[in-house]
Amino acid sequence: LLAAFDVTEALDSVLVTLAALAGLANETVVRGPGWRFFDIGRRLERALLVLGLVEALFEPAVDDEALAMRGEIALAANESLVAYRRRHRTDVTLDALGDLLLADRDNPRSVRFQLDSLALDLHDLPDRSARRAQLAAVRSAQHRLEARLPLGSGAGHDGLGPVGALVLAVRQPVLEVGDLVPRGWFTERPRRVR
Numbered sequence: 001l002l003a004a005f006d007v008t009e010a011l012d013s014v015l016v017t018l019a020a021l022a023g024l025a026n027e028t029v030v031r032g033p034g035w036r037f038f039d040i041g042r043r044l045e046r047a048l049l050v051l052g053l054v055e056a057l058f059e060p061a062v063d064d065e066a067l068a069m070r071g072e073i074a075l076a077a078n079e080s081l082v083a084y085r086r087r088h089r090t091d092v093t094l095d096a097l098g099d100l101l102l103a104d105r106d107n108p109r110s111v112r113f114q115l116d117s118l119a120l121d122l123h124d125l126p127d128r129s130a131r132r133a134q135l136a137a138v139r140s141a142q143h144r145l146e147a148r149l150p151l152g153s154g155a156g157h158d159g160l161g162p163v164g165a166l167v168l169a170v171r172q173p174v175l176e177v178g179d180l181v182p183r184g185w186f187t188e189r190p191r192r193v194r
Helices: 004-028 035-056 064-077 083-085 094-101 111-123 131-145 162-185
Strands: none
Touching: 035 064, 035 094, 035 111, 035 162, 064 083, 064 094, 083 094, 094 111, 094 131, 094 162, 111 131, 111 162, 131 162
16 A cells, blocks of 8 residues: 555646646647637536535535535635635635635636636637537526525525535536537538549
8 A cells, every 4th residue: 555645746746747738738739629629628627526526515515514614625625715715704604605616707716717718618619500509508507507696595406405406407508518529529420522
């Protein structure tokens, strides 16, 4: 078995390499269709990861003590703890956490920021039926997100609390955007040459 120090060192090495790759892609790749698909994948992944983290930590509902501890974990994992403390001089509340990690258009880690960036990337791609369907799915996710916030006062459905209901509602159109990438952009039939 690896010691905790060895695991930490191995993970640090992987993170440094991945950070270098991300920097290379952001600084040197031309912002053409290829980069747009790269960014679409990144935005989809981030949105789904934040939704999954929020769901794992806050569904089912937790008491105030667990909410404060889990809230700090969620904020730290999304590099938003400092921003939260700057805005809110109180313990973590579900409404404020949802506002920052889910709905904040200016937080580059929030789900809403990812959805807005997805829409921008899709607008820069050629017009196709897949692009129009993806844009409709992004708008649906944005609408569903706004309709279920704030989290503290929202009601769940189908036995879920407000967090579970929000995640379930928003995740479906986000996954639809991802499903349409290979089916709508990379499955053209070969053209017959006469």
